[in-house]
Amino acid sequence: MAYSDKVVDHYNNPRNVGSFSKDTPGVGTGLVGAPECGDVMKLQIKVNLDTGVIEDAKFKTFGCGSAIASSSLATEWLKGKTVDEAAKIKNTDIVNELKLPPVKIHCSVLAEDAIKAALADYRDKHASTGAPVASQ
Amino acid sequence: MLKFPIFMDSQSTTPVDPRVVEAMIPYFTEKFGHPASRNHSFGWDAENAVDRAREQIAKIIGARDPKELVFTSGGTESINLAIKGISEMYREKGNHIVTTAIEQRASLDVCKRLERQGCVVTYVPVRPDGLVELDAIREAITDKTILISVMYANNEIGTIQDMAAIGKLAKEKGIIFHADATQAVGKIPVNVEAAGIDLLSCTAHLIYGPKGVGALYVRRKAPRVRLAPLIDGGGHERGMRSGTLPVPLIVGFGRAAEICGEVMADEGARLGKLRDHLQDMILSNVAEAYLNGHPDRRLPHNLNISFAYVEGESVLMGLNKESALSSGSACTSSTLEPSYVIGALGASAELAHSSIRFSLHRFTTDEEVEHVGARTIDVVKRLREMSPLYELAKEGVDLKSIRWKAD
Numbered sequence: 001m002a003y004s005d006k007v008v009d010h011y012n013n014p015r016n017v018g019s020f021s022k023d024t025p026g027v028g029t030g031l032v033g034a035p036e037c038g039d040v041m042k043l044q045i046k047v048n049l050d051t052g053v054i055e056d057a058k059f060k061t062f063g064c065g066s067a068i069a070s071s072s073l074a075t076e077w078l079k080g081k082t083v084d085e086a087a088k089i090k091n092t093d094i095v096n097e098l099k100l101p102p103v104k105i106h107c108s109v110l111a112e113d114a115i116k117a118a119l120a121d122y123r124d125k126h127a128s129t130g131a132p133v134a135s136q
Numbered sequence: 137m138l139k140f141p142i143f144m145d146s147q148s149t150t151p152v153d154p155r156v157v158e159a160m161i162p163y164f165t166e167k168f169g170h171p172a173s174r175n176h177s178f179g180w181d182a183e184n185a186v187d188r189a190r191e192q193i194a195k196i197i198g199a200r201d202p203k204e205l206v207f208t209s210g211g212t213e214s215i216n217l218a219i220k221g222i223s224e225m226y227r228e229k230g231n232h233i234v235t236t237a238i239e240q241r242a243s244l245d246v247c248k249r250l251e252r253q254g255c256v257v258t259y260v261p262v263r264p265d266g267l268v269e270l271d272a273i274r275e276a277i278t279d280k281t282i283l284i285s286v287m288y289a290n291n292e293i294g295t296i297q298d299m300a301a302i303g304k305l306a307k308e309k310g311i312i313f314h315a316d317a318t319q320a321v322g323k324i325p326v327n328v329e330a331a332g333i334d335l336l337s338c339t340a341h342l343i344y345g346p347k348g349v350g351a352l353y354v355r356r357k358a359p360r361v362r363l364a365p366l367i368d369g370g371g372h373e374r375g376m377r378s379g380t381l382p383v384p385l386i387v388g389f390g391r392a393a394e395i396c397g398e399v400m401a402d403e404g405a406r407l408g409k410l411r412d413h414l415q416d417m418i419l420s421n422v423a424e425a426y427l428n429g430h431p432d433r434r435l436p437h438n439l440n441i442s443f444a445y446v447e448g449e450s451v452l453m454g455l456n457k458e459s460a461l462s463s464g465s466a467c468t469s470s471t472l473e474p475s476y477v478i479g480a481l482g483a484s485a486e487l488a489h490s491s492i493r494f495s496l497h498r499f500t501t502d503e504e505v506e507h508v509g510a511r512t513i514d515v516v517k518r519l520r521e522m523s524p525l526y527e528l529a530k531e532g533v534d535l536k537s538i539r540w541k542a543d
Contacts, residue, residue, distance in 0.1 A: 003453070011453055017522045034540035035525060036485035038447050038466050038474060042524035060524040064449035064467035068522070103467075 003065060004099040010069035015076050018058040020044045026055075026131075028122025030114040039063035039107065041071045043114035045078055045086070047122055052132030054078045054086055059114075066104040070094050070111035078115065083122065083133060089115055142459040142504045146342075146437060146497035147291050147319060152388070153344035153498065159391040160346065163384035171381050172372060182383045189390025196397045197317070197336060198327030199353055206373040207381055207389075210350035211318035212242040213366070214337035217352050217377065218314045219246045221363030222283045222335070223255055226312070230280035233257045234311075236268045237480040238295075239287050243316055247285075256280070264482045265430040266295030273302060277309055284313050288320035288336075292464060292477040292493055293429030294438025296324065303332025312361055318342055318350075322396030323435055324404065328353055334361050340385065344498060345392030349385035352376075399498075407496045408436035410505045414494060415439050417509040422516055428478055428491055437496040440464075442478065442487040445526035446519040451492055454515030459508050464491035486525075486535075 003011075019042070020027045026047045033040040040063065046056040057075035061068045073094055078086050094100070094108035123133040143151070163185060171186045173179025190202035199205065208214045219233065235247055237259045247257040258276040262268050273284065284306050289296045299315055306313035314335040320326055321336075322343035328336055339350035354376065355361045369378025396403075419425055424444040443451065448465030455461060464475025466489060474488035494508065520526040525535060 008453075011450070014522060019527065031524065031538075032541060035489075035535060036540075038486075038489035040524050040540070042527075060522050060527055062445060062523045062525045063447050064465065065453040066467075067447075068450060 006073075006098050007066055007069040007100070010072040010098070011065045014059075014068060014072040016056075016058050016072065016079075017060060019060065020046055020056075020058055025049060026122075026126070028118040028120070028125065030117025030119075030121060032113045032117050033063070033110050035062065039067050039110050041067065041110055041114040043071060043074060043111075043118045045083075045118045045122060047083060047126075047131070049126070049129070049131040052082045052084070054081050054083065063107065063110075064104075066098065066100055067107040067110065069098050070100075070107045071114060073097060074111045074115055083119055086115060087119055138503055138507055140458045141456075142508055144494050144496060144500065144504070144508055145460045145462050146500075147294075147435075147493065147495040148462060149341050149347065150344045150497050151499065152346055153392060153395055155395060156345055156388045156392045160384045160388040163387050167383075169383075171383060172370065182381075185383055185387050186381055189386045189393075192390035192394040192397075193338075193351055196326065196393045196400075197321060197338065197353055198329050200329065201356060203374070204353050204356050206352045206354055206376045207386055208350045208352055208377055209348055210341070211240075211316070211337055211339035212350075214318075214339070214350045214352040215240075215242045215314075215316055216246055217363060217366050218335045218337055219243065219283065219285055220250065220366060221376070222312055222314070222361075223250050224364035225362050226282040230278075230282040231255045232278050232280040233283045233285060234260060234273055234276045234281055235285045236260045236262060236287070236297075238262050238266065238290055238293075238477045239285070240291050240316060240318070243285060243287070262295075262480055265433075266290060266293050266428075266477075266481060267430060267433065268297055268302075270298065270301050270305060274305060277311065281309070281311050284311055286313075286315060288315045288317040288326065289324065289435050290429065290477060291319050292475060292491075293440045293481070294319075294435035295429045296320065296433045296435065299331040299333065306334070307332050312359070319435065322393060322400065323437065325400070328355070334359065340389035340392055343392045343396050346385050346388045349382055349389045351389070403498060404436040407500065410496055410500060410502065411436060411439050411494075414496075414505050414509045415441070417506075418512060421513045425516070426483075426487065428481060428483070437500075439494040439496075440478075440491055441494075442483065442491045443516045444487065444490060445523045445529060446516055447489050448492055450519055451490075451512070451515055454518065455508070455511055458511065459504075461508070462493045462495075464493070465489050 091108035091112040169178025169182035171182040336353035428440040448463030449467035478488040
């Protein structure tokens, strides 16, 4: 099974690898998956507390090339979106963009879970501060 | 000069040695006869060629009589014939089979099918170094045991079992002993007499021969082993495997075995040295890289390493433009399960996902080993920089203390 060009590109040139300090205001962190399953994604967003726009996103992934590509793509898509818009990213969008085969769909599901987890973490931390958070 | 891609996956298959191809060619077009045609020279030529191949293969496994070899389509068929054939033939004597947890898929799948049909199978666990304890086999034996089936050398970790000890035990107990020697024959000295092996599976494509042909050694004396065939027909191969023999493939198998017999000592020593170098290079440059399998009792061309914090397929993806290797990662298997062999050693599932197998071969060069070693080190380091597990470990977080949400 050959990889799609886009998966190879994200694997070779992953976008937005890195970490924010979890305690920085505006940062939401999602850590999903499990080492024994062979996939762990950490995805972080940094939200502008005045506008609710995701200004930056970073990821680190333990997993196969498709998992790396899914999370790399997710960070690209998150940047510039409001938290509301971010919540609408679906795993199927990732599947279509990266042309993932059926056996790799779980990678896109994990990326969607990581986005949701990061948004939830952001919401939990900031709901009481009056900052813009996604509508439930 | 390096030529890409570099093939370092010889335990999945090997290239056919040009000398083997040369030996095969006349048997496609000129000497194309059916070896069972008894009345003309085409048949005689084919039969002679098959007999010669039988002798060549008998010689590298130490069989007394070339007639003890039954040609099959390959290792999988040989294993099927051995285990199912014994199970059916000796049904009245018993229904229990003893095997190990790290057998190849073919053996395990045959055993699972037989279990559904009423057989009882004991999968003896192995030690962390991949060796099966003789006492564990002894304890598994019951008065219903009709077969002990053990792989000679493992396809993933290369660990070589103490076949002579198991053979001796089998003989004491009067139980038939099958060796899956697909990875061992032609690579290390194998002798069915010295090891007390009654049935032995082997295949051509792992010894620089063609794909599509294998053999099952079936002992004829002390004890005379009988088998129920899987395939009925013209009664070829002493009734154990009907079907027109693929003469060109068999000729190639024979020649491949002959060459292995001639070069085995030198080749094993050369590859062992290269392998040791690759191992040292990687282990001395990458922290938390772990050798899988036994450090000494191991095939000389095999190296299997788990790299903590990185997933195997992602490592291969970083290498696959230039080299061909394999991994125990779930993502490289059709079942989405990580390597059960590495798992059986007691390693964590995470390390099973992280295992990479390097298997060298006759045509592997020093430069190839240098190149693959250096690239592997680079790729693992790069992937660790983007691994959340590595980051957590560096922060001093115990990964086991995290409540992971498995999907």
